[in-house]
Amino acid sequence: MKQPGVPNAATCEVYGLNATTLTHDAIMERIRAAIRSMKGAGLSDGEIGEGTALWPTGDPDQASLGFDSLDFLELVVRLEDLYGWSLPEDLIDASRFQTVGDLAAVAQAVLGGDMLVEETGVNAASAGHGAS
Amino acid sequence: MIAAAHALLESGPEALWGPESDAFVDEVSCRHPAGETYRARTVEAMARCSIADDTSRGQFASDIYRHFIWTHFAAKLVMAATPAAAFGAVLQHVKLDELLRASDAIGPAILSGFHYTGYPLIALSVAMSPAAPLITKARVDVLERSDSASRLNDRVVYLSDRSAPLRLTRALKQGQSIWAMPDVVLPSVRTVQVQFLGCEMEVVAGLGRIAQLSRRPALPLFWVVESGVAALHPGPPILPEESEQEFIQTLVTGQADFVAHHPTHWLEWYSLLTDAPLVRAEVKQGNETMWSSITAALQ
Numbered sequence: 001m002k003q004p005g006v007p008n009a010a011t012c013e014v015y016g017l018n019a020t021t022l023t024h025d026a027i028m029e030r031i032r033a034a035i036r037s038m039k040g041a042g043l044s045d046g047e048i049g050e051g052t053a054l055w056p057t058g059d060p061d062q063a064s065l066g067f068d069s070l071d072f073l074e075l076v077v078r079l080e081d082l083y084g085w086s087l088p089e090d091l092i093d094a095s096r097f098q099t100v101g102d103l104a105a106v107a108q109a110v111l112g113g114d115m116l117v118e119e120t121g122v123n124a125a126s127a128g129h130g131a132s
Numbered sequence: 133m134i135a136a137a138h139a140l141l142e143s144g145p146e147a148l149w150g151p152e153s154d155a156f157v158d159e160v161s162c163r164h165p166a167g168e169t170y171r172a173r174t175v176e177a178m179a180r181c182s183i184a185d186d187t188s189r190g191q192f193a194s195d196i197y198r199h200f201i202w203t204h205f206a207a208k209l210v211m212a213a214t215p216a217a218a219f220g221a222v223l224q225h226v227k228l229d230e231l232l233r234a235s236d237a238i239g240p241a242i243l244s245g246f247h248y249t250g251y252p253l254i255a256l257s258v259a260m261s262p263a264a265p266l267i268t269k270a271r272v273d274v275l276e277r278s279d280s281a282s283r284l285n286d287r288v289v290y291l292s293d294r295s296a297p298l299r300l301t302r303a304l305k306q307g308q309s310i311w312a313m314p315d316v317v318l319p320s321v322r323t324v325q326v327q328f329l330g331c332e333m334e335v336v337a338g339l340g341r342i343a344q345l346s347r348r349p350a351l352p353l354f355w356v357v358e359s360g361v362a363a364l365h366p367g368p369p370i371l372p373e374e375s376e377q378e379f380i381q382t383l384v385t386g387q388a389d390f391v392a393h394h395p396t397h398w399l400e401w402y403s404l405l406t407d408a409p410l411v412r413a414e415v416k417q418g419n420e421t422m423w424s425s426i427t428a429a430l431q
Contacts, residue, residue: 069294070322073297074341077298092295093293097294
């Protein structure tokens, strides 16, 4: 089984990427940089953490970026333009696609050629189930 | 009403522009639970914009209501029941020459008009034309049950999907036009306030952002269905270099000029009212009530 986050040559070719290994942390850093370019450089790592919700949650204890679909559009297009990432549209509609960590997990799976989509989920790799 | 629906269907798609259609519209018009609300609130919205005088607004609203019923029930019934024949008839009745020339000249663009009479027929004809845009829809409706819908599935984006703005932006960047009507605002969608015939109006904000991110222009569209013919007229392209607010305002100003000259062909006057979402919900509920009856004719 290929390790998540380790892109193979074929995947890199499909997505127009350089054949460099991106760890989950590196992916998170790129996402944080893109979000800061939209929302302000002052956002801390903690404010853009794995568990930070992308959308408004209504839960005062839940950190959230308060995105709407246009904010998210801008983020995805920036990631596409900056890094050549191409995130699957079907996954964006998945109900469990909620946090920055979910976004990183999808990017990691795409970059690793390791996409495994469950019916209601984002990917099994991010939940520690691995991928086949 | 069911008998009128059967008479319309049995006469074929050409009957959309004939007495069978008029009889069906009569039947649906008098039974629609939100008909009175629709007319009254249309009069109110027209008064806000100082369109027509006090004595003629009622007749205008009645004409608009008939166009609304024809669009939402007669046209959709025929499209759902006999999609292939309906498409053939639409091609005979909708003139796309100007649109196709403009589209060829400017390349992928946001094809954008308001909800004018017959818009599902117009959208179908444009979708099946060489322009072949990605069509936006608010929701699944009766048309999704038809064969024509299955032929168009890969060209339809539902605005309720979180990925909708991304799909539209990617389509434009990859060379495909999109079709969008910004005068109907869905719940939880970002809006921008613009001026429309001297009134404030909330419209969908996304088209400005999509234009900027895709770096593609909007091509305003206008049409009137009269005597069984609709010709699409494109306006001057709106370039993405404008700010999002300016982009949307320019788009709306062009549509406002058209509406001022053809007030009975815009079906969404009540969009101008502060309680437009409530009015829309009542009209939508009425539509669903009517369709639950009319569906019997389809079976």
